Amino acid sequence: MQRVVVTGLGMINSVGNNVEESFKAIVDGKCGIDKITSFDPEKFSSQIAGEVKDFDPTAILGRKEAKKADRFIQLGIHAAQEAMQDAQIVTENKVDDNLSDKFGIVAASGIGGLPNIEKNSIICENRGPNKISPFFIPSSLVNMLGGFISIQHNLKGPNISVVTACAAGTHSLCEAYKVIALGGATHMLAIGAESAICGAGVGGFASMKALSTRNDDPKIASRPFDKGRDGFIMGEGAGALVLESLESAQKRGAKIYAEVLGFGESGDANHITTPTQDGPYRAMKAAYEMAKKNNNGELKIDYVNAHGTSTPVNDKNETAALKELFGGVENCPPVTSTKGQIGHCLGAAGAIEAVISIKAMENGIIPPTINQIEADENCDLDYVPNKARTAKLDIVMSNSFGFGGTNGVVILKKFKS
Numbered sequence: 363m364q365r366v367v368v369t370g371l372g373m374i375n376s377v378g379n380n381v382e383e384s385f386k387a388i389v390d391g392k393c394g395i396d397k398i399t400s401f402d403p404e405k406f407s408s409q410i411a412g413e414v415k416d417f418d419p420t421a422i423l424g425r426k427e428a429k430k431a432d433r434f435i436q437l438g439i440h441a442a443q444e445a446m447q448d449a450q451i452v453t454e455n456k457v458d459d460n461l462s463d464k465f466g467i468v469a470a471s472g473i474g475g476l477p478n479i480e481k482n483s484i485i486c487e488n489r490g491p492n493k494i495s496p497f498f499i500p501s502s503l504v505n506m507l508g509g510f511i512s513i514q515h516n517l518k519g520p521n522i523s524v525v526t527a528c529a530a531g532t533h534s535l536c537e538a539y540k541v542i543a544l545g546g547a548t549h550m551l552a553i554g555a556e557s558a559i560c561g562a563g564v565g566g567f568a569s570m571k572a573l574s575t576r577n578d579d580p581k582i583a584s585r586p587f588d589k590g591r592d593g594f595i596m597g598e599g600a601g602a603l604v605l606e607s608l609e610s611a612q613k614r615g616a617k618i619y620a621e622v623l624g625f626g627e628s629g630d631a632n633h634i635t636t637p638t639q640d641g642p643y644r645a646m647k648a649a650y651e652m653a654k655k656n657n658n659g660e661l662k663i664d665y666v667n668a669h670g671t672s673t674p675v676n677d678k679n680e681t682a683a684l685k686e687l688f689g690g691v692e693n694c695p696p697v698t699s700t701k702g703q704i705g706h707c708l709g710a711a712g713a714i715e716a717v718i719s720i721k722a723m724e725n726g727i728i729p730p731t732i733n734q735i736e737a738d739e740n741c742d743l744d745y746v747p748n749k750a751r752t753a754k755l756d757i758v759m760s761n762s763f764g765f766g767g768t769n770g771v772v773i774l775k776k777f778k779s
Contacts, residue, residue: 363543365656367777369616370449370604372441372553373717375704376412376597380444385721388703389750391732393581395595395705400477400559408573410580411559412597412705432475432501433598435510437710438555441600442511445551449604449616456516466519466547467508468537470530470554472709472764475502477560507555519547527764528669530554531601531712535772536625538605548610554713555600564596570635572673582733584706586670586699587677587745589738594671597705601713603720618777620720623661623757624653630767637676637763642669643683645769649759650687653773657757663688663695663773664753665728667719667760670699671706678740680761691742696753698746702732712762716772723755723776 371381376394378384387394395412403409419428419436422443428436446452457465482498500506505523512521520541524533531554538550567573574593576583585591611618626648630641654661669680681697688694700718707714722728727750734747755776762770 364545365608366539366542366605366622367608367611368603368619368622368720369606369611370445370451371619371717371720372444372448372602373714374414374437374440375599375707375714376414377704379417381717381721385718388700388718388729389727391730391748393703393732395580395584397580398559401561403564406564406568407575408564408568409577410583410595412595413559414598430497430501431510432478433557434471434475434555435501435507437557437598437600438469438507438553439511439514441555441602442551442553445602445604446515451604452515455514461549462516462518464519464547465517465549466521466541467512467517467551467553468522468524468534469505469508469511470524470534470709470713471504471507471556472525472527472530473556473558473563474504476558476563478502480560480562507553511551511553517551526768527766528706528708528711529762529764529768529770530709531714532716532760532762532770532772533627534713535603535622535716536627536770539622539625542605542607549604549606551602551604552713553600553602554710556708556710557598558708559596559598567596574672584672584702585733585735586672586702586731587681587738587741588734589736591672591674591677594673594701595705597707599704599707599714600710601717603713603716620723620774621777622772623656623775624649624773626652626771628769632767635765637679638767639679639682641767641769642680642761642763643686645771646683646687646761649771649773657775661757663757663759664755665695665722665758666697667715667758668697668699669761669763670701670731672701676763681741681743684743694743696728696744696746696751698729698731700729712760712770715760716774719758719760719774723758726752726754728753
């Protein structure tokens with residue numbers, strides 16, 4: 363099977379509108395969580411979120427086309443453009459015709475166009491069905507993320523969509539890997555995008571008691587692995603990665619960031635919203651075994667970018683699963699969650715965190731887990747609290763777990779020519 367490498371990166375979130383800006387802010391421990399501005403949150407128990415700032419969709423789509431795309435698609439297009447340009451594989455933003463048939467896309471989102479669904483439902487109720495926008499359906503569907511981007515970049519290979527809640531972004535990488543490894547394409551764009559910060563989104567999660575209500579102090583509301591954590595904070599954004607066969611990348615002299623060594627997928631078969639320890643462990647174990655096999659039978663994980671949502675159950679279970687995988691606290695590598703800085707970007711989280719993991723390897727620095735204020739006896743690993751740490755990072759693991767008990771894990775290796 364083909365070896366698969368990463369040659370392009372793109373990212374946008376609440377602390378930055380590109381890869382370099384975002385990664386620097388995350389390493390510096392900056393927090394993009396604040397009072398919600400996209401709607402009036404005063405009646406909601408949770409009134410804070412990690413919103414993307416200073417983003418103009420007309421700059422990437424034009425005013426007319428921007429009206430046809432929900433915000434999650436707009437954010438995804440932004441990240442995709444950065445990744446494609448970074449990979450130096452487009453001319454005037456398009457892939458050449460001689461490559462386009464071999465270049466596909468896996469687009470991921472946990473919810474899709476929820477703000478548009480909310481808006482047009484209100485229009486239908488108050489003004490009648492004839493007032494619903496003709497762009498409502500195509501702007502809300504998750505697969506239209508891939509549709510818009512494939513049209514823009516002339517990608518005629520496999521066009522696949524993944525909708526697996528908060529594991530979707532990581533699953534997009536898994537699916538892209540499979541396509542290339544099995545010869546279905548030479549290049550794939552893996553992208554996760556989400557923007558569900560609206561009344562229905564915040565209200566829905568709040569009614570489940572899943573969100574933090576620390577509204578008076580938003581910068582310390584998201585506290586992964588901290589004893590005082592009381593729920594996650596919604597974030598929005600997108601992450602994009604260009605994957606291609608090693609043979610293709612070397613042939614065209616591309617900059618290679620990392621190799622995808624392995625991935626793991628599993629289901630909890632337990633509860634629609636409450637995660638288990640077993641499901642995440644089995645996904646991590648599968649990824650570990652695959653990566654070990656692809657690394658000549660040896661594997662040392664230097665860093666784990668955890669799912670780390672800042673919810674009581676997830677953080678405890680993920681910690682326990684990591685200890686089970688590595689054989690105790692003393693054998694676990696450093697583990698961090700960057701959701702304290704940018705919130706939980708749901709279906710985009712895995713793609714964003716894969717980009718962060720690759721940048722961590724490239725720069726030799728582990729991003730901190732901010733807001734580590736009080737130790738939790740159930741969360742007793744090295745979470746690199748509050749301040750980034752320099753380290754030699756050759757192999758990293760990134761975890762994502764979603765509602766419905768769906769889990770995805772990817773292991774990446776710094777590429778050495």
